Amino acid sequence: MEVIWFVVFAVLLAGYFALEGFDLGVGLLLPVLGRTGAGRDRMVAAVAPYVLANEVWLVAVAGTLFGVYPLLEGEVLFGLYPVVVAMLLSWVLRDAGLWFRRRIDGSRWRGFWDAMIAFGSLGLSFGWGMALYAAATGFASSPVHPLGLMLGVVVTLLFALHGWTFLAWRAPGEFGAARSGRALLLSGVVAALPAAGVLAGAMPYLLEHSAPAATLNVLSVMVLPVAPIMVGAQLWVWRTFRPGKDAFRLPSFF
Incomplete structure (x- = not known):
């Protein structure tokens, strides 16, 4: 059961990087590719149908982490406290921007x-x-370390590449390039590589710190039956908003 839940956690974290990665990548590229207000509107509209569905993966990652590996909760929150707070504030600012940017007219x-x-x-x-x-x-090491900062740069660049590939797939030619679904899949795999690499190295440690078997059994009964619904909803989003399907229609909640 420990191995099964490790695989579930790995899939959720890698899936979050592959899916939310292009959302964040588009946000990173907003000042670069969105030279005009209309251009930024089109970029936000292209990614809009996927944002909320992709964020569900982060909620699932957090729930799985603290449910399956409860002993790590203190280590994560204590060891990464400044980083976690900064990331939560960044998340709030990013989502607030998506919700508020069109609530009032005006370039400023x-x-x-x-x-x-x-x-x-x-x-x-x-x-x-x-x-x-x-x-x-x-x-054991502070995240504010040269290697930690370097990995931050790497992840940022990978997400930006993934976001650019997504825009080239979702709206071919609109932002200077056109990419196929296979190219988007490949960029998603590349964006998830840092998370997959860390999980592969941490597998023995995580297996040793799994919750008791009884807890994992209860989690399996409660969570695993819902997984097909989550996957089905994700597939529905991608099928409904594939290229050519109202790529630039601004949703009402933006």
């Missing part, structure tokens, strides 16, 4: 919230790199 209003989207995306991307480094060292 939209420009401010567009900057918050980019800043929040940068904070989340960079923070994930630092958190992965700390996890790889068993939370």
